[in-house]
Amino acid sequence: MTSEEIRPATAADVAAVKAVTNAAYTHYIERIGCVPPPMEADHAANVAAGKVYVTGDPVAGAVVGLVVVEAFADHLFLDSIAVRPDVHGKGVGRRLLHFVDAHARALGLSEVRLCTNAMMWENQEIYPGYGYEFVERRMDGPYDRLHYRKRLD
Numbered sequence: 001m002t003s004e005e006i007r008p009a010t011a012a013d014v015a016a017v018k019a020v021t022n023a024a025y026t027h028y029i030e031r032i033g034c035v036p037p038p039m040e041a042d043h044a045a046n047v048a049a050g051k052v053y054v055t056g057d058p059v060a061g062a063v064v065g066l067v068v069v070e071a072f073a074d075h076l077f078l079d080s081i082a083v084r085p086d087v088h089g090k091g092v093g094r095r096l097l098h099f100v101d102a103h104a105r106a107l108g109l110s111e112v113r114l115c116t117n118a119m120m121w122e123n124q125e126i127y128p129g130y131g132y133e134f135v136e137r138r139m140d141g142p143y144d145r146l147h148y149r150k151r152l153d
Helices: 011-025 028-032 043-048 092-106 123-129
Strands: 006-008 052-057 062-071 076-083 111-117 133-140 143-151
Touching: 006 092, 011 043, 011 052, 011 062, 011 076, 043 052, 052 092, 062 092, 076 092, 092 111, 111 123, 123 143
Parallel strands: 076 111
Antiparallel strands: 006 052, 052 062, 062 076, 111 143, 133 143
């Protein structure tokens, strides 16, 4: 895998998917007061369903970032994006977000949707910078969620 390659995850990647997800989301537990849903996801089932795409370090052979997506009739839902903290600022998240757009277009979809916890305030700056517009805020159980969408050209 080259450093630019984003590929479908395989069963061999499940442990790495869990590790990267946990590394990316653990610091939010105290802030939001509960475990973020991506940490409790059934990673093996998501990988088997073809929802997980990974990118990695070709030298170390390690997964450094991933996205979990799900296609619907009218949009692609970005369920989770996770980047290992030690590679923040190196463009991994940017490449993954661009991949999500390209993947949606390849599926014939003209919109990407996502939600983030209101307490993950960094995301309120990141997503609009990539063309996402705020749609609504609503409670989903214990989660105060901000919903975004991006219309693709």
